[in-house]
Amino acid sequence: MSTPKGPFRLVTVNTAPERAKRLIGRVVKALKDRYTIIHVDNCETIDEVAPKVTEHNPDVLFSASMWTAEQAQEIQSIARSIRPDIKLHAIPAGLQAERGPDAVVEYLLDNVPALLDGGN
Template sequence: MPTQYRIVSTNPVPDRPKRVIAEIIEKFKDRYDLSHVGNIEGIDDVRATVERERPNLLFIASSWTPEQAEEIARIAKEVNPNIKTFNPPRGLQADKGTNAVAEYIEENLPALLDSIS
């Protein structure tokens, strides 16, 4: 049985990661067991959500500032030191749109997932 990857996204616009991650799950369903178990809209919710959902993968949206992204990752790693974070380049969504984010994830996520196994 393949490793189950529990994904929590961090995005102040929750519909965006639902769509993008649903596409990624569908695209990789034959290769990985992925499930999107929640979204964090604000930094204050990181600790509680990571404790509750116990993800092994945290997607940090490109809309966060570098300082915010670092804070999100720090809090998540305090709860689960083994959690992996996935950060598209800052501003990718704003500069190039949702399709560019999906393409970036498709190109870069397999290497991260393979490093978890």
């Protein structure tokens, strides 16, 4: 068995921090054989992105599905201005509201490996 890649330090941007923690916990557990992912913090507002990315210097940042495409773009450009090589992913707007938390977990399980193995 190969050693998991990582550790990858993850910051989420989600107005519901407990939900973010729960969902990311499920993703981390499901991928633990392949990746070591540490959820270091959550930003509840876009204003928290710059200070928290500066503080934690994460490898990865996910923005949740409650943000519009424009807001997700803003979140990503703030994060990238502080850490140019950060891996970014925006969960599609409305996914949680339309299809629920299981859909978000499935979506991340489908998308996170390519993000962590590949580029941004």
